[in-house]
Amino acid sequence: MQHNTPLSxxxxxxxxxxxxxxxxxxxxxxxxxxxxxxxxxxxxxxxxDQPLAASSLAIAIFGLTVWAMTGLVGACAPLIAAERGxxxxxxxxxxxxxxxxxxxxxxxxxxxxxxxxxxxALLLASGQDAAxxxxxxxxxxxxSWAMIPMVLAGVFRIFVAALGKPGYATAITLLAxxxxxxxxxxxxxxxxxxxxxxxxxxxLSSVITALAMLVAYVFVIGRDRTLRRYxxxxxxxxxxxxxxxxxxxxxxxxxxxxxxxxxxxxxAALLMGRIGETELAAHTLALxxxxxxxxxxxxxxxxxxxxxxxHHGAGDRVAAxxxxxxxxxxxxxxxxxTALAMLxxxxxxxxxxxxxDLPANAALVAxxxxxxxxxxxxxLADGVQAVAAGALRGLQDTxxxxxxxxxxYWVPGFGMAIWLGFxxxxxxxxxxxxxxxxxxxxxxxxxxxxxxxDRLVPAx
Numbered sequence: 001m002q003h004n005t006p007l008s009x010x011x012x013x014x015x016x017x018x019x020x021x022x023x024x025x026x027x028x029x030x031x032x033x034x035x036x037x038x039x040x041x042x043x044x045x046x047x048x049d050q051p052l053a054a055s056s057l058a059i060a061i062f063g064l065t066v067w068a069m070t071g072l073v074g075a076c077a078p079l080i081a082a083e084r085g086x087x088x089x090x091x092x093x094x095x096x097x098x099x100x101x102x103x104x105x106x107x108x109x110x111x112x113x114x115x116x117x118x119x120x121a122l123l124l125a126s127g128q129d130a131a132x133x134x135x136x137x138x139x140x141x142x143x144s145w146a147m148i149p150m151v152l153a154g155v156f157r158i159f160v161a162a163l164g165k166p167g168y169a170t171a172i173t174l175l176a177x178x179x180x181x182x183x184x185x186x187x188x189x190x191x192x193x194x195x196x197x198x199x200x201x202x203x204l205s206s207v208i209t210a211l212a213m214l215v216a217y218v219f220v221i222g223r224d225r226t227l228r229r230y231x232x233x234x235x236x237x238x239x240x241x242x243x244x245x246x247x248x249x250x251x252x253x254x255x256x257x258x259x260x261x262x263x264x265x266x267x268a269a270l271l272m273g274r275i276g277e278t279e280l281a282a283h284t285l286a287l288x289x290x291x292x293x294x295x296x297x298x299x300x301x302x303x304x305x306x307x308x309x310x311h312h313g314a315g316d317r318v319a320a321x322x323x324x325x326x327x328x329x330x331x332x333x334x335x336x337x338t339a340l341a342m343l344x345x346x347x348x349x350x351x352x353x354x355x356x357d358l359p360a361n362a363a364l365v366a367x368x369x370x371x372x373x374x375x376x377x378x379x380l381a382d383g384v385q386a387v388a389a390g391a392l393r394g395l396q397d398t399x400x401x402x403x404x405x406x407x408x409y410w411v412p413g414f415g416m417a418i419w420l421g422f423x424x425x426x427x428x429x430x431x432x433x434x435x436x437x438x439x440x441x442x443x444x445x446x447x448x449x450x451x452x453x454d455r456l457v458p459a460x
Contacts, residue, residue, distance in 0.1 A: 009319040015326045019303050023330060025166040027299025029157070032173040034295060036180050036209065037063075040202050043184040051199045054135035057128060061119050061136075062143050064262050065112040069147070070154040071258040072108055075251030076101040077302070078309040078396050079243075080162040085313025091230055094159075098232040100244045101155040104251070109148035116144030135199065142203035146210035153210065156217035162306050163227060172216045180209040253402035254393065260402075264409040264438060271421050271431050279428040282367030285353050286432075290375045290382070293338035297331035297383035301390025304328075308394025317454060324391035324450060328384060335383030342376035367428060374432035381439040388446035395453060404445035413438020 010018065037059070044055045079097045083090040115122075120137025124130065153172075160168045183205030190196025197204060221227045265287065272280040304327035311319035341349065346369050347356050356365045385405075392401045417434025420426045426433065 009316055009322070012322065012326065015307070015319070015322050016330075019300070019307050019323065019326050019330060022161065022164075022166050022303035022306055023296075023300040023327070025170040025299075026161060026302045027296045029166070029169045029173045030295035030299050031292070032170065032177050034292065036173070036177050039177070039180050039184055040206065043188045044199060044202050047188070047198055050132060050135065054132045055139055055199060055202065057123055057132065058119060058136040058139040058143065060266065061122065062116060062140060062147075064259065064266075065115050066147065066150055067258050067262060068255045069105070069108050069112050069151045071255040072251040073101045073104050073151060073155050073247070074158065074254045074305075074393070075247045075249075075398075076155060077158045077162055077305045078250065078312075078394050079246060080159065081306045081309025081394065082313030082396070084162070085310040085315075094163075095230050095232055095234070096240045096243045097247070098155060098159050098230070099236050099238070100240050100247055101158070102152060102232075102236060103239075103244060104247055105151040105155050106148060109151045112147040112151070113144040116140040116147065139199055139203050142200055143206055146207045149207075149210035149214040153213045153217055156214075156221065159230075159232065160217070160220070160227065161302065162309075163230075165224070165227065168217075168220050168224075172213055172220065175216055176209050176213045179212045180205055183208050250393075250396050250398050253398035257389070257398075257402045257405045260406045260409050264413055264435070267414055268417055268431050268435055271417060272428060275421060275427050275431070278363050279367050282364050282371055283428060283431070285350060285364075285368045286371035286375050288353065289342070289349055289372065290379070293335065293379060294382055294386070296334045296338075297386045300327050300331045300334070300383075301386045304387055304390040305393045308391045309396075310394075312395050320395065321453065324388075324394070324453075327391055328387045328447075328450075331383040331387035332380060335379040339376040339379035342372045342379070346372040370429050371432050374429065374436055378436035378439045381436065381443040384443040385439055385446050388443065388450050391450055392446065392453070397449070397453070401446055401449060404449060405442050408441035408445055409438045412441045 040055065040059070041052070045052050076097050080094050083093040083097065087093075117140070119140035120133050123133035123136055128136075157169045157172075160166065184202055186192040186194040187197050187201030187205050188199075189201075194201075218233075221232065269280065269283065269287075272283040304324060307323035307327065308320050311317075311323055347365070349372070350356050350365060350368055354361055354364065385408075389401050389405070392398070413434055415434070416437045417431045420430025420433050421428065422430075424430055
């Protein structure tokens, strides 16, 4: 196939501008997505402890499933980017990728819905309280209808970003945030003449929000001249088996990596729960701050996949390497800033969630400050491993990075968390040292893999 190799490889400055042009709106989209979930918690918390506990368990199952499905369709990003690199106006090939991405979203969205419908049984099997499991099961049964729209919206977000229009994703997610605030306000407490549905009102609001996002993407894709010419909805029922296989081969390791990392952090929460209630609460606060900071390198990783994928498709190894290193530098630079903030002004950061001056919060704040110190230490590793994985995805290299991640998270990472948490006096701090260890191993392994890219991955 003919390559659309640029006349000259982009300079470092050009690549930096191009990567930031993608990373900034994508990171903003990720942060807004976190706010959408935060809105649900804010409204449900007012209903009492039992609804909040039930929704937390339900969202843990739903969120993990959606993340895995979104990872699966994430294979569309390097495929679309590579097609654009090969031939800038590769309409037919990009349409095939998006169409099969939609197929995967529909098929695995149904699998995700089935998992949600089995939510109560899963929670009972894990030893949860029967009343809370029943409430969470009912919440999941409603929330499950958001699964397919959310995964489909994920495909369309990749499509608009890979076509150089990530601002649409930011605007649509902002619209979704407003929709969810209004939906929760109306349906949880019965405003605007709506019935007060309580916990189920929040689930219904999430479904409406997911559908609003999907409709907004369809509208934007239909209205934008550049996006419309790809006619991604034309003959969407026509199978492209080889492309479907490609998405599954590249996407399955991404989904499993997502599950492995989410599993590490969920497992850490379970360990903290066994150490003590206050330690678990402090862990939740520190982890929330770390998760907030992570959205920037996560957006940079998404940008890296597109930029590296584009140069890989064009057959420009030097540019692909440059795009990866630029993205890794951006992710590391930002995480250095958040690490410094966690080390220098941790109490100020904790004020987002709690009042550190209240005597009743003294133990909680003391533990949270210890954990934030370790969160600061692993910020750099977290940024590097996320962006390096994103760059490798641009080369459609996902299987070996998956094994590096699974090994790092679960052998040195979780192993160290159990040993230090339960067999030394470190307890909760030991669990955080374990998390940091896993992330440092992942960062080292993925950087090593990236440095060997020319020997390991053939030119497109």
